[in-house]
Amino acid sequence: MAAEAVLVARLRANDQAAFRELVRARHGRLLRLAGAFCRNRASAEEVVQETWLAVITGLHGFSGEAPLAAWINGILVNKAKTRAVRDGRMVNFSDLARQESEGDAFEPERFLPDGHWAEQHRPWDALTPEREAGDRELLAGVGEALDKLPPAQRAVVLLRDVEGLESPAICQALGISDANLRVLLHRARVKLRDAADRMVRG
Amino acid sequence: MLTCHQVAEEATEYMEGAGARTRRLRVWAHLRVCPNCREYLRQLSRTIGLARRALAPPPAAEVEDELAAIFAAHGKGAAE
Ligand SMILES: [Zn+2]
Numbered sequence: 223m224a225a226e227a228v229l230v231a232r233l234r235a236n237d238q239a240a241f242r243e244l245v246r247a248r249h250g251r252l253l254r255l256a257g258a259f260c261r262n263r264a265s266a267e268e269v270v271q272e273t274w275l276a277v278i279t280g281l282h283g284f285s286g287e288a289p290l291a292a293w294i295n296g297i298l299v300n301k302a303k304t305r306a307v308r309d310g311r312m313v314n315f316s317d318l319a320r321q322e323s324e325g326d327a328f329e330p331e332r333f334l335p336d337g338h339w340a341e342q343h344r345p346w347d348a349l350t351p352e353r354e355a356g357d358r359e360l361l362a363g364v365g366e367a368l369d370k371l372p373p374a375q376r377a378v379v380l381l382r383d384v385e386g387l388e389s390p391a392i393c394q395a396l397g398i399s400d401a402n403l404r405v406l407l408h409r410a411r412v413k414l415r416d417a418a419d420r421m422v423r424g
Numbered sequence: 425m426l427t428c429h430q431v432a433e434e435a436t437e438y439m440e441g442a443g444a445r446t447r448r449l450r451v452w453a454h455l456r457v458c459p460n461c462r463e464y465l466r467q468l469s470r471t472i473g474l475a476r477r478a479l480a481p482p483p484a485a486e487v488e489d490e491l492a493a494i495f496a497a498h499g500k501g502a503a504e
Binding site: 236241336343360379414418 | 427429430432433435436437440442460463464466467468470471472475476477478479480482483488492494495496498499
């Protein structure tokens with residue numbers, strides 16, 4: 223938090239290098255999050271651009287109560303929703319939630335008829351704490367797996383697991399129920415775990 | 425006893441501390457005796473850590489430059 227206070231002070235003092243640091247740290251993640259709300263890449267890019275403009279003009283009003291990243295994410299989600307309304311296509315996450323919750327979370331063949339796993343989960347011994355924190359290829363691969371999720375699953379897992387929002391705030395932002403949220407989160411995590419399992423074993 | 429399939433379906437609910445207490449207890453009882461499900465839940469939970477650290481491509485140089493220029497211009501405007 224102390225490092226963040228320093229960064230905010232530098233930004234308020236119009237420190238260019240600090241701003242570039244912030245853009246490098248957050249831009250890709252913002253684009254990823256915007257992608258869950260927007261129909262195409264171009265509108266996601268515009269939403270992120272609008273978000274940065276709001277950050278630049280709003281920086282002096284930033285209270286510091288929430289972390290900077292959370293404040294920026296909140297701006298982005300609002301911009302993305304406003305934009306969707308303006309484009310006449312409100313993203314209806316509760317409809318998406320219904321669609322994305324259809325069918326089985328697991329392919330039936332992953333379990334035996336008696337309900338036992340058909341597969342043996344071997345421990346991720348190859349995933350050392352060092353790799354977990356710093357294996358750029360693995361962590362970029364997890365990012366790509368996030369980008370491949372269906373939009374409502376992606377929005378939920380990005381807000382909950384990647385950005386660390388609390389569930390009630392996510393339900394409110396997306397207009398979905400708590401039950402919707404858990405189903406979407408589960409399906410997203412199951413897919414990400416499978417992707418990670420393949421990458422960890424290489 | 426719940427099956428592995430049922431435990432797998434309820435893993436997120438269990439990890440989030442949601443759901444009825446009796447149900448949670450049944451998942452817990454299964455995990456106690458099933459190393460395969462224990463490992464699966466451990467991997468799900470480590471996946472959350474990986475998602476948090478997932479990398480995103482950095483902004484294109486021209487995008488960064490454009491934003492930095494707007495930031496600089498706004499700073500000048502505010503200082504005047
Ligand atoms: Zn089991």
